[in-house]
Structures are given as C-alpha cells and as structure tokens.
Amino acid sequence: MLKYQITAIVSLLVWSVFSQEISKDSVTDYYVRFEGDSILRSSIELDEVFIFSKLEFADRREKLRYYILRRKTLKVYPYAKLAAERLVELNDSLDKIKKRRHKKRYTKKVQKYIEGEFAEELKKLTRTEGQILIKLIYRQTGKTAFSLVKELRSGWRAFWYNTTAKAFKISIKEEFHPEYIHEDYLIEDILQRAFAAEKLERQKSVLDYDYALLSNKWKNTSSPKKE
Numbered sequence: 001m002l003k004y005q006i007t008a009i010v011s012l013l014v015w016s017v018f019s020q021e022i023s024k025d026s027v028t029d030y031y032v033r034f035e036g037d038s039i040l041r042s043s044i045e046l047d048e049v050f051i052f053s054k055l056e057f058a059d060r061r062e063k064l065r066y067y068i069l070r071r072k073t074l075k076v077y078p079y080a081k082l083a084a085e086r087l088v089e090l091n092d093s094l095d096k097i098k099k100r101r102h103k104k105r106y107t108k109k110v111q112k113y114i115e116g117e118f119a120e121e122l123k124k125l126t127r128t129e130g131q132i133l134i135k136l137i138y139r140q141t142g143k144t145a146f147s148l149v150k151e152l153r154s155g156w157r158a159f160w161y162n163t164t165a166k167a168f169k170i171s172i173k174e175e176f177h178p179e180y181i182h183e184d185y186l187i188e189d190i191l192q193r194a195f196a197a198e199k200l201e202r203q204k205s206v207l208d209y210d211y212a213l214l215s216n217k218w219k220n221t222s223s224p225k226k227e
Contacts, residue, residue, distance in 0.1 A: 052192075052193055052196065053215075069183070069187065069190065070190045072128055072129045073136075073187050073190045073191065074194060074199065074200065076125065076133040076136060077136055077191065077194075077200055079122065079133055079136075080136035080137045080139065081140065081201065081203045083137055083140065084137075084140035084141055084203060085203075093106065127169055127170055130170050131169075131170050131171070131174060132187065134170065134172055135175070135184065135187065136176065138176045138207075139176040139188075139205045139206075139207060140203065140205065140206065141206065142206040142207060144172065144174065144175055145161075145173070145174075146162050146173040158172075176205075178211075178214055179214060179217075182218065185214055185218050188209075188211060188214065189215070192211055
C-alpha cells in the first residue's frame, strides 16, 4: 500500500503543476567559493568550487547512519531531478496551448507517459527513501507534495493523501531546510559531494540558501562531525 501511495503522490507532483516556475539564476558576478570565503571574478564565468573537509564520526553508529543516509539520498535524487525537469517541460508546453480542454488533454498524456517512465521504480522505495524523495522534490520545486497535490485535486484529496501517508510514517507536507535541520544539511552535503565527484548530475535548488555558509554553521555539529 505504501509503495502505491508514494508512486501516486510523485506521479501527481511531476505533471500536476501548470503554473510552477523553476527559475534559473541570473548571474552578474562570478565567484569561486572556499567554505564561506568568496573571490570575485568579474570577467569570466566559473562554476562554484568547494573544498570539502574530511568527514569525522563520533562512533561507528554515527558513521553507519551517515552512509545509510548517503545511499538512500543518491538513490532517490535522480527521481526528484526528473520530476523538476518534467515540470519545466510541462509548463513550457502548456504556455503554448491556448484552449483549456487542449491543456487538460495534454496533461493526461503526460501523466500516462510519466507513470510508464518510472512508476515501477518508485514502488520499490522504502519508507525512508520515500520521505527523502519528498524532501528533495521540495528542494527542486520549492513546494511541498501536499500543496502540489492540493493544486491539482481538492483540499480533501490532499488531506486524504497526507493522512494515509502518515499511517506509514511519511509526511507529504515535509519541507527541506538545511539551514536549521541537521539531517537536511547532511542530505545537501551528500549531494554537493556527489556533484563534485560527478556521481550525480548537478541541478540547482530553487531554495535560497548558501551551502558554503551552511558548512560553516554546521561544522561543529556532531552526527557526523566535520572539522
């Protein structure tokens, strides 16, 4: 039951938002970042470069928890990235369709396509993987799964999804806040390290936070500890 709920929720997220705008950052000045310090380069465009400190753990248990989180995050991130990309594609296409009934017909076709594309894989996710996916979709879109479902369906349908998900310890109202939730910061740290190592294809978050500043804030925080 849980697996079908996750699949239904994510499928709705990918095709339901007609007015969602995932903006690209406009850059006028370019920086190279080194854990909070910035060096201005005004003439050439450079990607952000981070110097990662070595992860240190208080004990074996903390180390194990971190690597489990990393494995799950790396597994579900591609689905969140795909969801964000499909939302952009959907919005671009709908902007060119004038008639309401034609938009409705088009979204149904997109829904069937997306369900066939990765629904079976989503059914294989565990509870914790499903919750991380919900967080990452918020990272990529700036909206909770609950609000996205509510935009498509009625408030009652969103309530039903949320209530059912709670029974399986998954909240579709979950947001992503690495600035004050330590586990969310660890997820962001995992992503940034994977981007740098080219294990994952980078996709910027639509949320307003600075990873270098977050690293400075959390570097003295345990579970795991970074120095």
